[in-house]
Amino acid sequence: MPPFKAAKNLPLVVLPHGGPESRDNIDFDWQTQCLASRGYAVLQPNFRGSSGYGEVFVEKGFGEWGRKLQTDLSDGVRWLAAQGTIDPKRVAILGASYGGYAALAGATLDPDIYRCAVSIAGVSDLKSMTGFELDNSAGKQTRRVRYWKQFMGDAKTFDAVPPARQADKAYCPILLIHGTDDTIVPIDQSKRMEKALKAAGKPVEFITYKGQDHWETVGSHRIGMMTSALAFLEKHNPA
Numbered sequence: 426m427p428p429f430k431a432a433k434n435l436p437l438v439v440l441p442h443g444g445p446e447s448r449d450n451i452d453f454d455w456q457t458q459c460l461a462s463r464g465y466a467v468l469q470p471n472f473r474g475s476s477g478y479g480e481v482f483v484e485k486g487f488g489e490w491g492r493k494l495q496t497d498l499s500d501g502v503r504w505l506a507a508q509g510t511i512d513p514k515r516v517a518i519l520g521a522s523y524g525g526y527a528a529l530a531g532a533t534l535d536p537d538i539y540r541c542a543v544s545i546a547g548v549s550d551l552k553s554m555t556g557f558e559l560d561n562s563a564g565k566q567t568r569r570v571r572y573w574k575q576f577m578g579d580a581k582t583f584d585a586v587p588p589a590r591q592a593d594k595a596y597c598p599i600l601l602i603h604g605t606d607d608t609i610v611p612i613d614q615s616k617r618m619e620k621a622l623k624a625a626g627k628p629v630e631f632i633t634y635k636g637q638d639h640w641e642t643v644g645s646h647r648i649g650m651m652t653s654a655l656a657f658l659e660k661h662n663p664a
Contacts, residue, residue: 427464427664435466436515436664437505439498439531439539442469443522445486445576448477456519459651464664466511472497474576488578490551491530491586498527499538514540517662519654521545522610522639529588529618533595541661543654545602546610546639549589549618551577554610589614592621598628600657602650604637630657 426432438460442449449469457467471477472494474486486494498518506513518531518539525547532542548554555574577583584590599622603615615631622629632653634646641647658664 426466427461430464432466433509434512435510436464436662437468437502437511437517438465438658438662439468439470439502439516439518439520441472441498441518441520441524441527442475443520443524444476445472445474445490445494445523446476446483446572447523448475450477456651459655460519460658463655463659465658466505468498468501468505470498470501487575490526490577491534495527495530495535498531499535502538515662517541517543517658519543519545519658520547521641522547525610526588529599530586532597532599533588533591534586536594536596539597541598541600541657543600543602543657544615544618545641545650545654546604546607547601547614547618548587548610549614549621550587551583552580552587553617554614555580555583589617589621592618592627593625595622595625595627598657598661599630600654601629601631602634602653603631604634604639604641604643604646606636607639609639 448471460467474494502516505511516539518528520528525544528542528544529547529549531539601615603612619629619631637643637646
């Protein structure tokens, strides 16, 4: 929560974590604090598939990319709106890695929730992403490849939930941010999304950071990435 505002009718940024088998806790988080300092309430939901709640909870996320993993986020938005904590007309979504996918899916697959979306190193096309993983493992069914397939679900459904293949459904402005040296989610994922959005005539901005990796370890680029994200949020979902 922003420290200088009453907890009522606030602008919101949904900040889904990466993974998706990871979790957020109440420890210090630099992105959350940065956003709150600008006047935004921040929602960090541990949606189904998150770690820390047992194996059954993780398994509830299998096959739910773009589906229940996504509606868990917007259910949180609706709950906060019902409490009067946030203004449902002033909601944005920002995330990195899987969170970047969730931001893109929110802007394409979950209509009329968000005013804008920021994807940092996000997955945009499940079929090409699994192909990238297979290439990196020399075509072998490694544990990492099996992990991606478990969460992404049946390959026959891959055309239904990748944001890059649903770009014509984008209903709000999208900012793509990606480091050129990302070896976990290749920059091609953001390039595909930009190309698809432009082909569909949808508003998109794309910023690259030379030498930045998936973990945002280059501090100067990390500051630059967040500065760009804040400028975009303040333009399309002002606090």
